[in-house]
Amino acid sequence: MFDAKIETLLEVVSAGSYTRAAQRLSLTQPAVSHHMRQLEQEFGIHIFYKDKKELRLTPEGEILVKYARRALAVYRNARQAIEDSRICMSHIGVGITHTVGESCVPQVLAEYCNQTPGVHINIVTDTIKNLYDMMRSYELDVAIVDGQFPASGYTEVLLDTDYLCLVVSPIHPLARRASVAIGALQGERFIMRPKGAGTRSMFESYLSECGADIRDFNIIIEMDSVATIKELVAQDLGISVIAHSACREDEQAGRLAVVPLEKPGMVRRINMVHHQDFSHPEILEELRRLYIGRR
Secondary structure, three states: OOOHHHHHHHHHHHHOOHHHHHHHHOOOHHHHHHHHHHHHHHHOOOOEOOOOOOOOEOHHHHHHHHHHHHHHHHHHHHHHHHHHHHHOOEEEEEEEOHHHHOOOHHHHHHHHHHHOOOEEEEEEEOOHHHHHHHHHOOOOOEEEEEOOOOOOOOEEEEEEEEEEEEEEOOOOHHHHOOOEOHHHHOOOEEEEOOOOOHHHHHHHHHHHHOOOOHHHOEEEEEOOOHHHHHHHHHOOOOEEEEEHHHHHHHHHHOOOEEEOEOOOOOEEEEEEEEOOOOOOHHHHHHHHHHHHHHO
16 A cells, blocks of 8 residues: 555655665665656656755655655554554554643643553654644644644644743742843843744743843743753743743742743643544543643
8 A cells, every 4th residue: 555665765865865775674775766766757856956965855855755754654544543443442643842741741641541441642742843744744643732733724622721931949039029020031041942932932922012022131041841941940040931831830849939920911722733534532522621630
């Protein structure tokens, strides 16, 4: 059912060379080259630019690779679904953003698996953009994201309403403040998510609404790991703005202090997003019930 030439193409792109792809696939290099020529003839395109130093996809090649990944994912899903039907199991691929990964969502997924024999969940943590790419290629069944999912045509189930908050160490002077104006933070050392992260984009929009700019603030460190950001803030090495769901337990335990901003407004939804033909929508309602019970 699945064309071996497509598998060869994806391996060439992953390996970055015909030689390494041949080694991984246990093929000869001429066989790999032949598969590439066959694809180019079949679609009437050049897959790679003629560059001896590196393999670079042409625009047509990028389109072919996008659909090749989708075809491979659908093929694997079909095989898995058939195997699952034989042994009465269900495999579900769930993608979560970094911030969601710091909430109780992973525990909820584990609790659901413990309560539901025959269900196996594979969790992938990545940026919302990369999760969308994997959803589009059918590499994931569900994405649990905080922020706006960058595409229409999917079904969304509300899991929670969250908000971004200012977090500081309990020994930081701001920890004793009832509230703080955004302008009073320009002299503070910020530890933030990188550009493009949903939390960062939302904070920048909030600053714009307040008449401020991210460039007016002293960002000393940028990183993807929310857990590491919290640890650095707890050690009073800087302050940050993160989702409240990701620091709720730290606040309750006294490891972090949440300081209200004078102008609130960084509210966003946490949604469970799935394909319209997802076979188990009832699972999402059960996950929502378990999540609310832990909140």
